[in-house]
Amino acid sequence: MPLDGLFVHSLAKELNEQLSGGRITKIHQPYPNEVIMVVRNNSNNYPVLLSANPAYARAQVTKIPYQNPATPPNFAMFLRRNLEGARLQSVSQVANDRILNFAISTHDELGDDQTLVLTLEMMGRHSNLFLIREKDQRILELIKHVPADQNRVRSLIPGATYVQPPAQHLIDPFDTDWQALAPILLDQDRDDWAKAIQKTYQGFSTVAAGHLAQALETGADSIQTAKDWLANFDHAKPTLYQMDKKFAFAAFDWAPEESSQSFATLGDLLDAYFQGQAEADRVNQQASALVRLVKNELKKNQSKEKKLQQTLTDSENAESFKIKGDLLITYPHLVHKGMQSVEIENYYDDNHLLTIALDPRFDGLQNANRYFRKYRKLRSAKDYVLEQLEATNQEIDYFNQISTQLAVASPKDVADIKVELIEQGYLREKTKVKTKGKQTKKPKHVLSTPDQFTASDGTLIEVGKNNLQNDKLSMKKPNRQNIWLHVQKLPGSHVIIHSDNPSDETIEEAAKLAAYFSKARDSANVPVDYLPAGKLRKPNGAKPGYVIFEGQSTTYVTPDPILVQKLKH
Known part of the structure; x- marks a missing residue:
């Protein structure tokens, strides 16, 4: 279900129980x-x-780690000055709408008691977060300032009086006896019940209205059925559904026939649902420059690879240039300036006629020398081209790996990838930062930790989300008998099982993690190699994250997003 007024009702209840008085x-x-x-x-x-x-x-209450900026934004500093150390009185919803009020008890500048309200409006592109003084409803600050020419309905700037979004004049379903429902349904066809519910009651998404209409069709007493269905939002049983690689969430299990996973809290549910989408959005915000760099480097190297392949193809034909030069040397009298081509009996090929292209500016000997020069150039270039082709293909593999890592990265991983690109010379590093007119060295980067998962039997599994993590995880961990996994012949994460003799079930779960955090995330029957980490080798001069190995075993798995959430710490 979308995050509609009904789901917000459950959220408000859970948050109030967890936070009230804190x-x-x-x-x-x-x-x-x-x-x-x-x-x-x-x-x-x-x-x-x-x-x-x-x-x-x-x-929501979240367990997803986050990366704070080096300098706090002005809005965060304002909230700190006014709210840190204050007491959270309550969390409440406004009329089953997508608005939550966090009432906070604090003191004003004179030390007198006052109540401030953090108001979160969850309204799509109109979403905003306000800090409001309760006694006069004055907006002290808000996360998005909206000029008057962009919103003529209400003023969204500090100092203005807070006015709620325009009312929809619908009935709050949690504050009614539902007696009005029966005549509404009698006047409508069954196919229109969901629309009638939405038009009458506040906070119903299309999905929620459809589920209530379906419940009413099977219930004997429409009023009691509606009350019982609505009561589920006061006793949430958070549920995540997977349908054709897509996910949906609900405050209770209203579609038991679908593949689902239960969670202890709504916060855990929203972490599981939004982690992939919201994390990708955050990464895109933080890593847009890195994404552009990787795309440009891939495009540049792929273009270079095509040119080198063409040069290599030409070098394979070097012998033909020598033959043409020999024939022109043997029969120079057949060529005169101004000729575009000439046919000569090829004594290398049973005297078959060979057509030789000519430069009309030159005679036969000069054209022969041109072919000899091409021959010598291509012969000497072949070894160089092969060397360059290998290096270019390594660059393409490297940036494909970085591209895959950015696609599955968390915000905490982006800084590691940036540091790696700086160390490899693809980005310039800002070595100094200004602090009150003084130049100071930039603090040393602290490498983020790999993601941790717990197998069904309790074994710890770690997943590297970037090359620096992969190197540390695969090459520098103390126990070299731990089992290492990686998707076969594709970019992906290094995975370590913290056991030298894991069960088959644990190997399968770790392999699914390796497949999920790879370029094969959306594939099926993915081959994953595994072997003791002690068998890994890193060639001298190899780029971060690159290892070689032999003697591996291979298992075939299909990535399972539900399992990933289940095993996540």
């Missing part, structure tokens, strides 16, 4: 439209994601 300890803004607010409550830290992303707006 203290705000940290605030970060790792991405332009998203804030992480850490709330400590009942001896637990809850990282609350408040996202006003146009495509992925939501509020």
Whole structure:
């Protein structure tokens, strides 16, 4: 289901139970439209994601690691000044709409008690996050400033009075006795019930209205059926569905016939659902320059490879240039300036006539010398071309690997890939940064950790998401008897099973991870090689992430996104 008013109702209930009475300890803004607010409550830290992303707006407790920018944005600094150390009173929904209010108890400049409200509007491209003073509804700050010429309905700038989005004048389904439902359904054909529900009640997406209409068709008492169906949102059983490689989520299992996975909390469910999509969007924001660089390098090297292949083909024909030169030397009198070609008996081929192209500016001997020069050039160039062709193909393989890593990267991995490209000389490094007029050295990069998974039998599995992680994981880990896996003959992640004798089930699960985090993610029956990590070798001068090996075993698996989420730490 989409993140509609019904799902937000369940979210508000879960967040209120988890966070109410907690203290705000940290605030970060790792991405332009998203804030992480850490709330400590009942001896637990809850990282609350408040996202006003146009495509992925939501509020949830998240476990996905995030990378903070070196300099906090102004909005994050403003929230820190006003909210860190304050008490979160409650989380509430506005009339079953996609609006959540986080009421926060704090003090003003004079030390008097005051209540501030963090209001998250999850409205697609109109999504926004406000900090509002409750007593006068004044907007203190917001994550997206919207000029008056772009929104004539209400003012979305600091200092303005907060006004809710235009009301739809629909019934709140959680604040009604549903007596109005029966006559509405009687006036409609069954095929139109879903539309009638949407037009009458607040917060119903098309999918949710369709499911309620389906429940009403099978229920004897429409009013009681609607109440029972709606009660599920007060007792959420978070469920993720997979249908034809696509995913959908719901607050409870309303489609038991579909392939599904259950989660303990709605936050865990949203992490699983949005991780791939939202992570890709975040990576695109952070790594757009890297993506362009990789595409340009691939295009340049692929073009170079074609030219080298053509030169190699020409060099294979070098002997024909020598033959033409010999024939022209033997019969120079047959050629005169101005001729475009000449036919000469080829004594290398039973005296068959051979047509030889000529440069009309030259006579027979001069044209012969031209062919001899081409012959000598191509003969000497062949070894060089083969060497260049090998190097170019290595560059193409390398950038295909980087491209695959960017496609499956998390935001924390992007910095590692950037550092690698700088170390390999493809990017320039900014060695100094300004701090209050002084020049200081840039801090040393700290390598991010590989993703960790737990096999069904409890064995730890690590997955490298970039070449620097892969090198550390595969070549520098202490136990060289651990089992190493990699998709066969395609770019992909290095995978390590932290066991020297894993079960067949663990090998299969690790192989599915290796296939999922590779260029074969959308393929079936993917070959994955595995062997002890001690058998890996890294040639001198090889690029990061490149290893050679022999004596491997091979298993065939199909990537399983549901399994990836199940095994994730």
